[in-house]
Amino acid sequence: MENQVLLSVKNLKKYYEISQGMFKEKIVVRAVDDVNFTVMKGETFALVGESGCGKSTTGRAILRLTEPTDGEVIFNGTNLALLPYEKMRSLRKHMQMVFQDPYASLNPKKSIRQILMEPLKVHSKFDKKESLQKVISILQIVGLSEYHLDRYPHEFSGGQRQRIGIARAMILQPDFIIADEPVSALDVSVQSQVINLMLELQKEFGLTYLFISHDLSVIQHMTDRVAVMYLGKIVEIAKTEDLFNNPKHPYTQALLSAVPITHPKEKKERIILKGDVPSPANPPSGCTFHPRCPFAMEICKSELPDQARFEEGHTVNCHLYSQNKEEINYAISHS
């Protein structure tokens, strides 16, 4: 059970074409560029990166809320990217999404009852009476009550709305939930409540999460493995503990150094990256991180780095490690 692959994403790409006018050439924005990772059953896998690096687009492309440009998304053995519309639609009950903005993602013209009934009605899982019971029980699970049924979204606080968003995603009893920055719009005090709720639900229903966030402390707290994204590409994947203790990619190191210290006596060296994130419409050649990388070499400007593998599935896309790949592999196999 533990080591069963639930989702594997292969060479996923999402390009956007931007027209600049009738006679000008179209610009291609590579929002997600050749992303590969696998998510095991029952784990919480995190996608982390700064704003605009393609995390959310990756999440949406997996669920085909935006159509991927290329690549495979294999969920439980089925390639979602090639599935016809109707099959994809009925498969949606197994995979749900919790959205970032709890204010905008609930229909303001529908009551909580209607919002929660909708998924059940669409997939015609239960009859009316059973559905209502189901709705009430899910409301109780997320910490709301029957009393809230006929209220409208604007009558709730942000934290409550996100609970409704989670209830909506949970009501179909999916195996897999993509949580797209589920707590970033909430107060810190409410964040922990929502995170704890998500962890409880995971334990109770054996859920698998793909957790998209830019908040490193949240990720450290609740995820099993992490993939770090930069400019539409994954630069490092590792177990959470491993990544936080031993970040290998220069970008990950800089990212982790930005986490605020929790104690005034704690000493920390902050790595300040030079420059800004380049535009995904015009990414740098070779390794896209090279203009900002403190360790950039000649090769970084021209060649895309290969994946270097370390112990326990820790992988890094960086020339610093691929130079002496054989040696490292040798060291691993003999250690």
Place this chain on the structure above:
Amino acid sequence: MLDFIIKRLIQVVVVVLLALTVVFFLIRLSGDPTALFLPPDASREQIEEYREMLGFDRPIYIQYGEFMVNAVQGDFGQSLRSKEDALPLVLSRLPATFQLAISALILSLLIAIPLGVLSAYKRNSVFDRISVALTVLGQAVPSFWLGLILIYFFAAQLNILPSGGAGSIVHLILPMITLAAYSVARFTRFTRSTMLDVLRKDYIRTAKASGVPTIRLVGRYALKNSLIPIITLVALDLGTLLGGAVITEVVFAWPGVGRLLMQSLMNRDFPIVLAGVFIVALIYAVINFIADILYAYVNPQIRVK
């Protein structure tokens, strides 16, 4: 809610009274009508006598006061020409106007909403571009020209539809199309833009993630939410259709309030003009009042506040 209704009702009364006042003075500014009703060789004494008889010799504020007092009791006087009571005469023309306005409204909604929804759903497609071009055209074409062109083709050339008059469904077709053209264009553009707005909303993506089928997503989810602003527009347009169908009614000799108003204005038949304005203003104000209430009803966010 009751508070809101009472407040809006008071507004309706104020609007109608203001409209009557404005028109009362404007129409007096256009001059004395007595000369029109008497033969050209009438003597000075005869004219004076006639003015006295109609009450035009008194100071204007007294005329205004008397008119308002009578008007609120529903008495607008008699036609200067035919001596018929003004208000009943206007009311007798109302069914024809309603028939034309309502059928034009229904026609335009039937065309505009599906067109707008499809345009928004297939944004930037060939279909969308054609429909946008047509709506611009529909808004730009003046109704007297469209009416004449339709008469030219369907009545004069093809000889399949009557060029004017009323009495049967066949008579209704051309004026209805003429009157609907502008509303179709307005509604289509409006539906398209509100739909585009709603389709981009996060909760539409949420519904898609739930697995709501596309037809239901567009037709029920998105349309329902974009209909709210459309209600206001429809109410405004219905008011215009009812009161402002003057040109269409004249072009097609349609026996409605608009044509009566136009004729009375030409004849300086003040009581009928004022009774007509009263009816049109009242309808306009009441329809907007109903729209506000409907709006509050369909929008839970307003209802609660």
